Structures are given as structure tokens and as C-alpha cells.
Amino acid sequence: MTLTTPSALDFLDYAPAPESRGILSLREEYGLFIDGEYVEGHGTPFATISPSTGEHLAMMAAGNAEDVDRAVAAARRAYTTVWSRMPGAERAKYLFRIARLVQERSRELAVAESLDNGKPIKETRDFDVPTVAAWFFYYAGWADKLEHAGLGPDPRGLGVAAQIIPWNFPLMMLAWKIAPALAAGNTVVIKPASTTPLTALLFADILQQADLPAGVVNILSGPGSMGSAMVEHPDVDKVAFTGSTEIGRGIARAISGSRKKLTLELGGKGANIVFDDAPIDAAIEGIVSGIFFNQGQVCCAGSRLLVQESIHDEVVERLKQRLTTLRVGDPLDKNTDVGAINSASQLKTITDLADAGEAEGAVKWSAPCVLPDRGFWYAPTIFTGVSTSHRIAREEIFGPVLSVLTFRTPAEAIAKANNTPYGLSAGIWSDKGSRVLAVVDRLRAGVVWANTFNKFDPASPFGGYKESGYGREGGLPGIQSYLTTGPTDAVTAAKGSTK
Amino acid sequence: MTSQIPVKAQNAPTDRAAEVLGGPVSDTSLRRYLEGIPGVDAVGLEARAASLGTRSIKTTSKARALDTIISLIDLTTLEGADTPGKVRSLVAKALTPDAADPTCPRVAAVCVYGDMVASAVDALGASHGLDTAPGGINVAAVATAFPSGRASRSVKLADTAEAVAAGADEIDMVIDRGAFLSGRYGEVFDEIVAVKEACRRPDGRYAHLKVILETGELNTYDNVRRASWLSILAGGDFIKTSTGKVAPAATLPVTLSMLEVVRDWYRLTGERIGVKPAGGIRTSKDAIKYLVTVAETTGVEWLQPHLFRFGASSLLNDVLLQRQKLSTGHYSAPDYVTID
Numbered sequence: 001m002t003l004t005t006p007s008a009l010d011f012l013d014y015a016p017a018p019e020s021r022g023i024l025s026l027r028e029e030y031g032l033f034i035d036g037e038y039v040e041g042h043g044t045p046f047a048t049i050s051p052s053t054g055e056h057l058a059m060m061a062a063g064n065a066e067d068v069d070r071a072v073a074a075a076r077r078a079y080t081t082v083w084s085r086m087p088g089a090e091r092a093k094y095l096f097r098i099a100r101l102v103q104e105r106s107r108e109l110a111v112a113e114s115l116d117n118g119k120p121i122k123e124t125r126d127f128d129v130p131t132v133a134a135w136f137f138y139y140a141g142w143a144d145k146l147e148h149a150g151l152g153p154d155p156r157g158l159g160v161a162a163q164i165i166p167w168n169f170p171l172m173m174l175a176w177k178i179a180p181a182l183a184a185g186n187t188v189v190i191k192p193a194s195t196t197p198l199t200a201l202l203f204a205d206i207l208q209q210a211d212l213p214a215g216v217v218n219i220l221s222g223p224g225s226m227g228s229a230m231v232e233h234p235d236v237d238k239v240a241f242t243g244s245t246e247i248g249r250g251i252a253r254a255i256s257g258s259r260k261k262l263t264l265e266l267g268g269k270g271a272n273i274v275f276d277d278a279p280i281d282a283a284i285e286g287i288v289s290g291i292f293f294n295q296g297q298v299c300c301a302g303s304r305l306l307v308q309e310s311i312h313d314e315v316v317e318r319l320k321q322r323l324t325t326l327r328v329g330d331p332l333d334k335n336t337d338v339g340a341i342n343s344a345s346q347l348k349t350i351t352d353l354a355d356a357g358e359a360e361g362a363v364k365w366s367a368p369c370v371l372p373d374r375g376f377w378y379a380p381t382i383f384t385g386v387s388t389s390h391r392i393a394r395e396e397i398f399g400p401v402l403s404v405l406t407f408r409t410p411a412e413a414i415a416k417a418n419n420t421p422y423g424l425s426a427g428i429w430s431d432k433g434s435r436v437l438a439v440v441d442r443l444r445a446g447v448v449w450a451n452t453f454n455k456f457d458p459a460s461p462f463g464g465y466k467e468s469g470y471g472r473e474g475g476l477p478g479i480q481s482y483l484t485t486g487p488t489d490a491v492t493a494a495k496g497s498t499k
Numbered sequence: 500m501t502s503q504i505p506v507k508a509q510n511a512p513t514d515r516a517a518e519v520l521g522g523p524v525s526d527t528s529l530r531r532y533l534e535g536i537p538g539v540d541a542v543g544l545e546a547r548a549a550s551l552g553t554r555s556i557k558t559t560s561k562a563r564a565l566d567t568i569i570s571l572i573d574l575t576t577l578e579g580a581d582t583p584g585k586v587r588s589l590v591a592k593a594l595t596p597d598a599a600d601p602t603c604p605r606v607a608a609v610c611v612y613g614d615m616v617a618s619a620v621d622a623l624g625a626s627h628g629l630d631t632a633p634g635g636i637n638v639a640a641v642a643t644a645f646p647s648g649r650a651s652r653s654v655k656l657a658d659t660a661e662a663v664a665a666g667a668d669e670i671d672m673v674i675d676r677g678a679f680l681s682g683r684y685g686e687v688f689d690e691i692v693a694v695k696e697a698c699r700r701p702d703g704r705y706a707h708l709k710v711i712l713e714t715g716e717l718n719t720y721d722n723v724r725r726a727s728w729l730s731i732l733a734g735g736d737f738i739k740t741s742t743g744k745v746a747p748a749a750t751l752p753v754t755l756s757m758l759e760v761v762r763d764w765y766r767l768t769g770e771r772i773g774v775k776p777a778g779g780i781r782t783s784k785d786a787i788k789y790l791v792t793v794a795e796t797t798g799v800e801w802l803q804p805h806l807f808r809f810g811a812s813s814l815l816n817d818v819l820l821q822r823q824k825l826s827t828g829h830y831s832a833p834d835y836v837t838i839d
Contacts, residue, residue, distance in 0.1 A: 010563065011799050011802060012794050012799050013560070014557075014560050015557050015559045017556070278537065279538045281539070285543055285546070335554055451540050
């Protein structure tokens with residue numbers, strides 16, 4: 001047994017394999033995209049940086065209430081004169097065209113997203129951008145079939161939709177919002193998150209390329225106050241928000257009593273339940289992708305691992321072993337599994353909660369890895385000995401931190417899984433189909449994965465219970481929240497004609 | 500499966516298996532044990548294999564990978580048309596894979612039918628033996644009525660013993676898939692034990708035993724996992740995917756599932772078992788995916804000829820072309836590598 005060559009033992013130190021940035025040529029400055037053109041904003045421009053290095057990427061225009069007025073007016077005009085009158089089959093052509101352009105420019109978008117967000121290129125290349133294209137293809141298919149889908153008489157768009165999206169899946173969330181809205185016949189004013197506006201403004205370029213009529217989609221980068229102006233704007237008919245529960249609550253308050261329709265997709269503290277008969281290797285992979293995918297900055301992350309007491313030690317041991325093979329580092333390297341945390345403030349949230357976990361007596365273990373000295377980084381971490389009363393078992397950490405809890409019976413697993421103010425996602429691992437079905441039935445979560453985790457499909461509705469929000473995105477329900485049916489409302493009709 | 504059972508590798512397989520099973524080896528005890536092993540989720544396994552397949556191995560890593568692949572190859576000829584001349588040519592290729600580059604490593608072994616062992620040993624001369632001769636390579640022989648395994652026990656044992664007597668260092672046996680699929684685990688177990696005994700040389704040392712599961716006929720990953728455990732319990736030194744005569748032969752998910760068993764066996768007993776994917780691996784790109792899978796499942800210490808092999812015939816030349824490309828910067832035509 002002496003023939004091990006030194007070269008083979010070094011094999012795991014894969015040489016750097018960086019994706020080329022050459023395909024992406026960034027402008028120095030990006031304007032707001034209003035009425036089909038890039039324009040200057042009335043706010044103070046801000047820089048967007050790469051969270052993995054701190055590198056300055058581009059200056060972004062910032063909008064304010066005045067810009068929101070302009071954008072909503074452009075969207076209303078486009079709605080009244082073009083988009084609401086266009087047959088569904090014609091709207092579909094634009095959506096198909098956008099989907100194909102996203103595919104054509106996928107490498108460029110993936111590089112931009114990894115730079116601006118900090119997530120690994122393997123995720124943006126293999127997940128985010130393909131999902132974006134899939135969403136446009138899927139909803140393009142619905143645009144001319146709404147009348148035949150049993151939705152009611154004369155299904156049609158609501159008008160102008162104000163959409164606010166988060167920083168964890170910037171371009172994908174944009175697609176989740178824009179594709180159903182346009183397919184249903186609405187026009188859009190959308191605000192990307194202030195730490196990740198880059199791909200949204202690159203997407204504006206695609207809209208120009210697709211020759212989408214001016215004003216149908218308006219993209220405004222800017223501060224939270226601009227988001228409030230969008231939500232409160234009197235000529236907005238629909239508000240869609242994905243982000244924190246706190247801000248979602250504020251939005252619900254702000255528009256209560258108005259005619260505006262609302263969908264909210266908020267936080268989560270997903271339970272990933274592993275029974276003792278689980279296919280163990282797949283379960284370990286599912287636990288890893290459940291919490292370390294996108295550095296755990298996922299609202300439906302499986303951040304609470306509920307593992308049957310009889311296999312707790314084995315699962316934790318295998319999990320730790322697996323975590324030592326995760327590669328943390330340069331998001332543009334094709335072999336990177338875990339990238340950077342999106343911002344300094346998010347890193348602080350994660351660090352504070354992890355400190356609280358230690359202070360409350362849970363046992364912290366972090367994967368041995370060398371973190372880069374610049375940028376925002378947090379090593380993949382698991383906490384064992386966590387109790388349901390610990391903050392790390394109750395609050396959304398939104399980072400690569402897993403809390404491990406145990407249960408003894410299915411009833412206890414269900415009770416613990418449901419014992420959260422949230423209700424977005426859950427996972428079950430068991431080889432026994434009847435048990436999976438019985439447990440799924442009693443989980444209060446909008447999406448439950450069985451023997452897998454973090455899988456998304458445009459045909460599958462996604463959304464939460466309780467403080468995780470309301471309304472569904474994806475599938476037929478996803479387009480229904482952008483539709484109205486029945487006779488034309490006289491007030492709306494009159495309003496439309498005066499604008 | 501968290502507690503380590505102290506099992507000595509040199510224990511007789513039956514005693515060792517009894518220790519793991521917690522009682523005498525029988526159809527019933529084997530069934531209880533093998534069917535108690537956690538199941539394999541096919542979707543999850545294939546997804547994991549696919550994700551390992553996306554690793555990007557470049558520049559210096561690629562150079563190391565290519566040399567490692569060569570050193571792990573069982574250069575194989577298993578045709579009815581094999582002749583001593585063909586085997587001599589194969590051996591020459593095994594010893595000097597790239598005639599233009601003396602720094603090119605040698606393969607691990609040549610793999611032939613039992614009646615060709617003497618020719619291979621003869622052609623190797625002083626270079627016979629991976630462990631005994633400097634720069635030497637092994638002779639592996641397929642036995643036990645390869646590839647179908649449809650012969651009586653006595654014929655299979657004679658087949659094995661003859662190959663060992665002729666100088667084979669390694670025996671690639673096939674399991675009785677019929678017995679396995681009809682649940683006669685004890686029969687499969689006993690046969691492996693008997694073949695292992697037939698691998699014993701007069702001096703008491705054993706030829707290495709590779710147990711071919713023929714995963715293409717076992718059909719499910721759960722079966723592959725159970726057959727892997729069974730083969731290891733019965734004393735196999737290596738578990739091997741396929742004969743190469745049945746499609747599908749080696750696939751990355753099947754190999755991954757076998758590596759997981761080997762990893763778990765090591766956790767349980769501290770003993771390292773080898774894995775050999777065979778059949779269908781033809782390109783460097785594919786072979787590198789296997790190296791990645793080994794390194795990230797069992798660890799890099801498995802990337803040595805005693806613990807991992809590629810059973811392949813055309814793979815070597817593709818690796819040589821890639822190797823030449825790395826050193827010269829451009830691709831050569833296939834005529835710049837030799838055929839065996």
C-alpha cells in the first residue's frame with residue numbers, strides 16, 4: 001500500500017477554474033428604465049459592489065417619488081393604449097422572445113448575478129438563469145389560454161402592478177414577478193433590491209432587444225422610501241412583494257382599505273424532518289442543499305433540521321464529514337459551492353444570531369475552511385443541542401447556519417415543525433411512502449418536499465402560511481393573482497379613460 | 500452503524516461476516532441485514548452524481564488527474580478472438596503507454612481471460628507485479644465462467660485456481676445474479692467465499708479478488724447496494740460494476756453508490772475495500788468525473804491502484820491524447836498514439 005502518489009493526494013486542491021468575466025461589459029452608470037428608456041433618477045446615485053471582494057461594479061441611478069410618478073404614468077399609458085388591448089397570443093410572443101434572449105445571454109447574466117450577489121457561478125449558471133427563462137416560457141404559454149382555463153368570464157389584467165423584489169435571487173425573483181403579470185395583461189413598475197440592482201437593469205436591455213412596447217415594464221433602482229412611494233401610489237392596482245415579514249406587514253398596513261390587491265412572500269424557518277428509515281446519503285445531500293444553497297439566504301431554506309433521536313449522532317457525523325468537502329470562496333470559480341454573504345448588514349445579522357445560539361448553550365461547529373479576507377463571508381455552520389426555545393430555532397437567520405433538533409415520534413416531529421410563526425417550506429425524508437403522505441398532510445407549510453429539497457418549477461405554486469405571507473406564485477394560482485374576471489368595474493373603466 | 504466493530508481483515512470471511520451480522524451467516528440473517536441497510540434514493544443519487552460531474556478540473560489539476568487515471572487503468576482485452584500475440588501487444592502498451600514520452604506512468608494491470616494469463620506473465624517478464632517489481636504491473640484474470648457465471652461451482656473454482664496457478668495476481672469473478680435476484684443471498688455469499696479460497700496460492704498469500712456485481716442486471720440501486728455489502732462481507736477485496744458485456748455497464752451513479760458502501764464499510768470496520776467501474780468509460784472527461792467522485796466520497800487516499808481501478812480498453816488512448824495536448828498545446832490525431 002505504498003503506491004499512493006503525492007499527485008493523487010493533492011487532487012482535491014482543484015486548480016482555480018474561474019468563469020471568464022470577458023462576456024460581461026458593464027457600463028459605468030445605469031439609469032432608471034422608464035417608458036422604454038434609461039433615464040436619470042432624481043435621487044442620489046449609489047454604487048453597487050461585489051460582496052465577495054468589495055469591488056465597485058457600477059453606479060446605479062436612484063429613483064424617488066417623482067420617478068415613481070413618471071414610471072406609474074408610463075405603465076398606465078402602456079396598459080391603456082397597448083398592453084390591455086393586445087390579444088394574449090401577441091403578448092405571448094413578447095414573453096417567448098424575452099425567454100429566448102435570456103437563454104442567449106445566459107452566461108453574461110450568470111456572471112453579472114454572481115458578481116453582484118456573491119452567489120456561486122454554478123448556481124447562477126445552472127439554477128437562477130435557467131429558472132428565469134423557464135418562468136417566461138411557462139407564462140408565455142398561459143397568455144392566450146386564460147379564457148379557457150375556467151377562471152371565470154373575461155379574465156384580464158388588473159392594471160399597473162408595483163413589484164418589490166429581494167436580493168437573494170435578484171433576477172429570478174424579477175422573472176417570478178414580471179412573467180405572470182405580463183402574461184395576464186398587466187404593466188409593471190418593479191424595484192430590485194438596493195444591494196443587487198445590476199441584473200434587473202441588464203434585463204432592461206433585453207426588454208429593449210425584445211422590442212417590448214415602451215412602459216410595459218419599468219425598472220427603478222432606489223432606496224426603500226422609493227419602494228414605499230410605489231406601494232402607496234394611488235394609480236397602482238396590484239402590489240407584489242417578496243422580502244422580510246417586517247416590511248411585508250408594513251405594506252399590508254399601507255394599502256389596507258384601498259382597492260389594491262396584494263401578494264406577500266415573506267420569511268420562513270423551514271423544518272427538514274429526517275426519519276430513521278430515510279435514504280441516508282440522499283438525506284445528507286438534501287440537508288446540505290436545504291441550508292447551504294445560496295449561502296442559506298433562501299426564504300424556504302431548511303434551517304431547522306429535525307432528526308429522529310435514534311439516528312441523530314450518525315446524521316450529524318455524516319453531515320460534518322460532508323461539509324468538509326464544501327468549497328467556500330470566489331463565486332466566479334466553477335468549483336465553488338458556497339459563495340459570499342450578500343452584504344455587511346446581513347453578515348452582522350447572521351453573526352449576531354449565531355452568537356446568541358452559543359450564548360444560549362447550543363454547540364457550534366463550523367466547516368474548516370479558509371475564508372477570503374476581503375468581502376463578506378461566513379463559514380458553513382451547524383448548531384447541535386438546539387432547543388425549540390432558542391432564538392436560532394425560532395428566528396430566520398438567512399445565512400449558512402443550521403440548527404439541529406431531535407424528535408422521537410412522527411407526532412412530535414409534526415408538532416415541532418409547525419411550532420413557528422412562519423409556514424413557508426418543509427422537507428421530509430423517509431423511505432416509507434405512507435408515512436410521507438401522512439406527515440405532509442399535517443404540516444402547515446406552503447410547500448413540502450419529500451426526499452428532496454429546494455426544487456422549483458414554474459408549474460408548481462409557491463407561497464406560505466401564517467407569517468410567511470399569502471398568495472401563490474407559479475402555476476395557475478400565480479397568474480390568478482394578477483387577474484380579474486366578470487363585468488368591467490365602472491369605476492375602473494372611468495378611471496382608465498381619464499388617464 | 501455508528502459504533503465501530505473491531506474486525507480484523509485477516510479473519511476468515513465467514514467469521515468476520517458473522518461478527519457484523521451478529522450471528523451465523525444464513526439466508527435469513529443476510530436478508531435481515533441487507534434489507535435493513537438504508538435505501539438508496541435514485542433521484543437523489545443521480546443528482547449527486549451529476550453535480551460531482553460538473554466539477555471543472557483544469558491546468559495542473561488536469562495534468563495530475565490524467566497521470567492518476569493512467570496509473571489506475573486495468574488495460575483490458577476480453578474477446579473470443581484474443582491470441583497470445585494480441586496479449587503481448589497489450590502488455591507492451593501497458594508498459595509503455597506513450598512511446599514518445601518516457602515520463603508517462605504505466606497502467607496498474609492488464610486484464611485478460613484465464614487462458615491468456617501465462618502469455619501475459621511471460622510478456623511482462625521482470626515487470627510482473629505491482630508490488631513486487633519496480634514499475635511492475637499486475638495480471639488480472641476474469642474467472643468463474645465470466646461473463647454470465649452460468650456454470651457449476653466446481654467449474655468456477657477450477658477456472659479460478661488455474662488462473663492463479665498460471666500467475667494471475669488478481670481474479671475478477673462474477674456473482675451469481677440469478678441466485679441474488681431470487682433472494683438466495685447465502686448461496687452468493689458461499690460462492691464468493693469459495694472463490695476467495697481458490698485464490699489462495701501455495702505460499703498462503705491470496706490473489707486479490709474483485710467481485711463483479713453486473714449492475715446492469717441488478718437493475719436497482721438498492722440491489723447494487725445490497726450486492727456490494729454482500730460481496731464485501733464475503734471477503735471481496737474489490738467490488739466491480741460490470742463485465743462490460745452487458746449494457747448499461749459502469750455509470751457514475753452506480754459507482755457513487757458503491758463508493759458510499761465502501762466508505763461506510765471503512766467507517767464500520769476500518770478496512771479499505773477497492774472499487775472498479777468497468778465498461779463504457781472511454782474519455783478522459785468521463786474518467787475525471789470518476790476521480791472527483793472518489794475524492795469527494797471516500798477521500799483521495801482511494802486514488803491508488805489498490806483501491807480504485809478503471810476497467811477499460813479505449814480510455815487509455817484518449818487520456819494520452821489529452822496528455823499530449825496539455826504538454827504541446829494542441830490536439831494530435833489518433834495516429835499519434837499507438838493501438839495495442
